[in-house]
Amino acid sequence: MDSPTDLFEDSSPQIHAFAPSLSSTDLPAPPSAGRPSPAFRPPGFPLIHHLLQPGGAPRRIGGQLNTNLRQQEDRNLEEVRGEVEQGTDGGEEGGMEREDSLMGFKKRHSDAALAAEWSQDVLKVKRMKLESRPKGGEAEEGGRRREGGREGRRREREELKEQLDEARERLQALQEKVWRAFGEKHMAEEEEKKGRCKNREDGGEDAGLMEEEEEEEEEDITEGMYDEEDIEGGDMEKEAFSLLSVSPFDSFHKQREERQKDGEGRMEKGRGLHLEGVMEEAGLWLDCGGLVRGDWHGGVEEEGEEGGQKFAQALKVELGSAVARVIDRVLRLYTEMTDPSSPPAAISFLPPGNDGGRERGVWMGLLTQGRREEKMRGNEEKTGRQDGEREKQLQNRSSGAPPHRSEPSDLSMPLAVQSKLFSRSLHHHQLPHLPPSRKDYLNSDPFLEFSAHPSSHPSFPPLPLLGHLDPSLARHAHGGRERGMRGDGGMRGGGMDGGELYLTAGGISFCPQWGREMCFFMSVLVCVCVCVCLLNWPHVYTQEGLSPCHLKKAKLMFFYARYPSSNTLKTYFPDFNRCVTSQMIKWFSNFREFFYIQMERFARQAVREALTRDGAPRVSREGQLRVGRDTELYRILNMHYNKSNVYQVPERFIEISEVALREFYSAIWTGRDSDPCWKKGIYKIICKMDSPVPDAFRLPGCPIG
DNA sequence: CCAGACCCTG
DNA sequence: CAGGGTCTGG
Numbered sequence: 024m025d026s027p028t029d030l031f032e033d034s035s036p037q038i039h040a041f042a043p044s045l046s047s048t049d050l051p052a053p054p055s056a057g058r059p060s061p062a063f064r065p066p067g068f069p070l071i072h073h074l075l076q077p078g079g080a081p082r083r084i085g086g087q088l089n090t091n092l093r094q095q096e097d098r099n100l101e102e103v104r105g106e107v108e109q110g111t112d113g114g115e116e117g118g119m120e121r122e123d124s125l126m127g128f129k130k131r132h133s134d135a136a137l138a139a140e141w142s143q144d145v146l147k148v149k150r151m152k153l154e155s156r157p158k159g160g161e162a163e164e165g166g167r168r169r170e171g172g173r174e175g176r177r178r179e180r181e182e183l184k185e186q187l188d189e190a191r192e193r194l195q196a197l198q199e200k201v202w203r204a205f206g207e208k209h210m211a212e213e214e215e216k217k218g219r220c221k222n223r224e225d226g227g228e229d230a231g232l233m234e235e236e237e238e239e240e241e242e243d244i245t246e247g248m249y250d251e252e253d254i255e256g257g258d259m260e261k262e263a264f265s266l267l268s269v270s271p272f273d274s275f276h277k278q279r280e281e282r283q284k285d286g287e288g289r290m291e292k293g294r295g296l297h298l299e300g301v302m303e304e305a306g307l308w309l310d311c312g313g314l315v316r317g318d319w320h321g322g323v324e325e326e327g328e329e330g331g332q333k334f335a336q337a338l339k340v341e342l343g344s345a346v347a348r349v350i351d352r353v354l355r356l357y358t359e360m361t362d363p364s365s366p367p368a369a370i371s372f373l374p375p376g377n378d379g380g381r382e383r384g385v386w387m388g389l390l391t392q393g394r395r396e397e398k399m400r401g402n403e404e405k406t407g408r409q410d411g412e413r414e415k416q417l418q419n420r421s422s423g424a425p426p427h428r429s430e431p432s433d434l435s436m437p438l439a440v441q442s443k444l445f446s447r448s449l450h451h452h453q454l455p456h457l458p459p460s461r462k463d464y465l466n467s468d469p470f471l472e473f474s475a476h477p478s479s480h481p482s483f484p485p486l487p488l489l490g491h492l493d494p495s496l497a498r499h500a501h502g503g504r505e506r507g508m509r510g511d512g513g514m515r516g517g518g519m520d521g522g523e524l525y526l527t528a529g530g531i532s533f534c535p536q537w538g539r540e541m542c543f544f545m546s547v548l549v550c551v552c553v554c555v556c557l558l559n560w561p562h563v564y565t566q567e568g569l570s571p572c573h574l575k576k577a578k579l580m581f582f583y584a585r586y587p588s589s590n591t592l593k594t595y596f597p598d599f600n601r602c603v604t605s606q607m608i609k610w611f612s613n614f615r616e617f618f619y620i621q622m623e624r625f626a627r628q629a630v631r632e633a634l635t636r637d638g639a640p641r642v643s644r645e646g647q648l649r650v651g652r653d654t655e656l657y658r659i660l661n662m663h664y665n666k667s668n669v670y671q672v673p674e675r676f677i678e679i680s681e682v683a684l685r686e687f688y689s690a691i692w693t694g695r696d697s698d699p700c701w702k703k704g705i706y707k708i709i710c711k712m713d714s715p716v717p718d719a720f721r722l723p724g725c726p727i728g
Numbered sequence: 729c730c731a732g733a734c735c736c737t738g
Numbered sequence: 739c740a741g742g743g744t745c746t747g748g
Binding site for chain 1: 739740741
Binding site: 608612615616702703706 | 732733734735
């Protein structure tokens, strides 16, 4: 009735709304396993399916889920597993018709099959999300509309299928547009490019003042791609930032807007001029195929779901714009980097499985070599020395030799871009504006990092930050590269996180058979996957949980509130999201546990002492049953909740501690502790004694030093 | 049935 | 402090 449970009035539906819903140990085998593996079968299918196994995410937070939730996870897993199996068999059959039509639609593009597959994968992603997510919503509603909900979902699913078909068509249209743009822009920009190269040689990007800002941005990209020093510098990181983080998603968390204003302004200007249409298409496509449509058209009345809808809506927008940006970027990369001697992409592309992989590798190598040498000439003229190492690299690349354990090759430029973006996000030490090592970073104060900027609500972080926020990203980066393109796309032990995503991307870029279109699609796919990852595992960017500063603050809050509601927690932790809510609640559970254990211990000790002394407990009671600042009990509590002893323990907490101590003492003395539930009464008393947390705790940062 | 508290263990 | 199991009120 008024058990402590009641104090968490609003927490239940929100805690796990975005928590992993699947177990990491039960990842289905890659659907492609055991099948005749076409040489050109993109790992996209297994990739995206693995990505969709949220269990691959670290379980640290997910582990906070209680038993029932875990059971729910298992159930979801079973259903998703079934879905995956269907997806590989029946799903593909069904997809064949569409694929046929798609092939017919784009006969001249020999990679249309890939396109179809890719879009199928996206559809599967959506389908799987639809299958799994509404279950959470169902649970949240306590089964009230369970029966009706199923029919509703079926309807929704059908509705969605139609929309997905429509989305598919739009995607095709988009692809058409892209191909056209390839050819057209290639021709249109040849002259412009020559001019730019000259400018670069003459001394840099300042010369671009007569160019549109858009062109400057393109300059950044190519510089970053071709110049190792630039890569080490920061251009690529800027690109990574702008590529995925600056987006309409930010309107969801308006606080972020200010911080990103700079980059955004730059981006918005540079974007969407001649490619506006493409982007519109991309956005439209994603809008139509909204990933979790059922969620934001469902129970609006629930507060918890409302947040989910907002999030989903925001993600939808983010996905749309991110994909559009990737397309935009990749497209521009292609068109700009295309050498005059090389035919337009649409023409030069070789069919999948064709032995032209190596050939294409050479071609691409030469393609980039020209630009690279140009760039190097410029640099060497400045530095006045030759760089033999670079020559060697160039030779390797142009010979098509597999760039064993090196930076992603230039064979697949977009993927190389992606990989480098990821790489940069993984190798944090290369980021100039961030601490030199992960350890340092983690030892620093992420709480302050976040809350020092009111704008920095962890909504959708810059991609490069992912590597910082989730150590697992970096941890697996190297090993994964070694593994390269294993059949499972570099999966290890069913684990799946952003790091694995990178590995897969890296693996792709090592495959010489991959054509540019393939890489283009994979780039988009990778982007989508990143977004999906972030949707499913927001804790990936919440620094694998809460920081020591969060802990410190929570402990101090415990002086005031032993049973804070999740609303209270949200109020006092601005950088709070659903994933850390459960952890924070667990913390307070642990705090209470420690508190009551101490109370019981000292109460029992007092009882013992009273009994051994003279059998007259009343005499010693006043002396023993107090928690003055001079007592051992106080010292222990202070040590636990206020280790640094900088904070003045509120008097009220001492009073409450005394109440608790005496209640325990009384219960033990009267033998009520034989009742297995004897503590509940005490809990009830204590939970009514919460006082409001001072406003100082609302301020960002640690409340004290 | 489920979320959350409690309990125990590492 | 985290994780897993159990219990319980709603």
